[in-house]
Amino acid sequence: xxxxxxxxxxxxxxxxxxxxxxxxxxxxxxxxxxxxxxxxxxxxxxxxxxxxxxxxxxxxxxxxxxxxxxxxxxxxxxxxxxxxxxxxxxxxxxxxxxxxxxxxxxxxxxxxxxxxxxxxxxxxxxxxxxxxxxxxxxxxxxxxxxxxxxxxxxxxxxxxxxxxxxxxxxxxxxxxxxxxxxxxxxxxxxxxxxxxxxxxxxxxxxxxxxxxxxxxxxxxxxxxxxxxxxxxxxxxxxxxxxxxxxxxxxxxxxxxxxxxxxxxxxxxxxx
Numbered sequence: 001x002x003x004x005x006x007x008x009x010x011x012x013x014x015x016x017x018x019x020x021x022x023x024x025x026x027x028x029x030x031x032x033x034x035x036x037x038x039x040x041x042x043x044x045x046x047x048x049x050x051x052x053x054x055x056x057x058x059x060x061x062x063x064x065x066x067x068x069x070x071x072x073x074x075x076x077x078x079x080x081x082x083x084x085x086x087x088x089x090x091x092x093x094x095x096x097x098x099x100x101x102x103x104x105x106x107x108x109x110x111x112x113x114x115x116x117x118x119x120x121x122x123x124x125x126x127x128x129x130x131x132x133x134x135x136x137x138x139x140x141x142x143x144x145x146x147x148x149x150x151x152x153x154x155x156x157x158x159x160x161x162x163x164x165x166x167x168x169x170x171x172x173x174x175x176x177x178x179x180x181x182x183x184x185x186x187x188x189x190x191x192x193x194x195x196x197x198x199x200x201x202x203x204x205x206x207x208x209x210x211x212x213x214x215x216x217x218x219x220x221x222x223x224x225x226x227x228x229x230x231x232x233x234x235x236x237x238x239x240x241x242x243x244x245x246x247x248x249x250x251x252x253x254x255x256x257x258x259x260x261x262x263x264x265x266x267x268x269x270x271x
Contacts, residue, residue, distance in 0.1 A: 044260070046253045048180040048227060051243040054170045056108040056220040057163060063100045064160025067093045071153040078152075086153045092132040094149035097156070099128050107215045121215060180241060184260040187229065187239075200237065202258040206230040207251050223248060 070093060075086040088094075103125070131137055138148065177192045188199040211217045211225030225247035229239040244250055 044184065044257060046182040046250065046257055048182065048241055048244060048250055048254075049176055050179075050227075050241040051175045051224075051245065052170055053108040053243065054167055055175070055224070055243055055245070056216060057104055057167050059220065060101055060104050061160040061164040061167065063097055064156050064163065067097050067151070068153050068156035068160065071151075071156060075153060087150055090135065091137055091148045091150055092135065093156075094151045095137045096128070096132055097151065098149055099125075104220070107213075107220060111213050111216070180239075182254050182257060184257060187231070189239075200231040200239075202231075204232040205258055206232075207254060209247055209251055211247060221245070227251070 067088075071086055071088045075088050077084040078087050103121075107121075131140065179190055181188045181190050182202065185202055186199055187202050187205065188197055190197050206229070208228040208230070209225050210228060211223075217223070217225050221243065222245070224243055224245050227241040227244045227247055227250065229241070231237050231239065
């Protein structure tokens with residue numbers, strides 16, 4: 001049994017003494033980082049760029065460069081006059097390259113809507129690859145009068161380079177000459193070299209995403225689509241921006257942005 005003593009009770013009931021720093025020690029204040037002020041609604045914006053159908057042509061130069069590398073690695077030099085040109089020994093490369101070019105031309109210019117049409121086209125592509133894998137294109141083309149397809153290394157390389165340059169200049173430069181800027185309360189069509197621009201009110205703005213072409217929007221466009229914007233008020237107009245890359249995330253950003261109203265104080269004012 002523990003015995004209670006007057007000394008122990010007095011020590012337990014004594015008031016706590018304030019902490020005293022040891023001699024020679026100076027307390028240093030700790031700086032608490034302040035939260036950055038919220039970004040004013042007027043400074044937030046979303047840029048929407050509509051692209052030309054050339055944005056879907058990237059498989060042509062990608063496949064072309066792959067065929068050029070395969071021809072360079074596995075090709076054989078063939079004497080044509082005084083020149084020695086490198087060809088691949090089989091015709092599968094030429095057939096697959098022309099099929100790629102043909103399909104990109106069709107898909108980028110003709111809308112193949114619905115998943116059923118997309119599955120049919122996917123089946124045709126799979127059949128073409130399997131025929132090339134088993135080396136049967138020679139026999140099939142032989143039935144058509146021996147109309148085989150052979151391209152040398154230079155043809156693959158220079159054609160792919162020309163397509164790549166046109167694709168890059170169009171996608172990253174020419175298409176950005178005109179774009180739409182969406183800010184809280186306003187949507188503006190901007191032309192880089194234009195002297196005028198058109199603006200609309202975002203109140204009651206209706207957004208619609210059109211992405212029902214399996215091959216164009218999902219496979220070649222990597223999640224692209226057409227963006228339709230319907231404005232209301234004094235200037236009611238239907239705006240269609242074609243071939244917008246990552247259109248789903250763009251619509252999400254626009255919906256979040258138009259829910260804000262610009263205020264004179266510079267702070268966000270939720271609508």
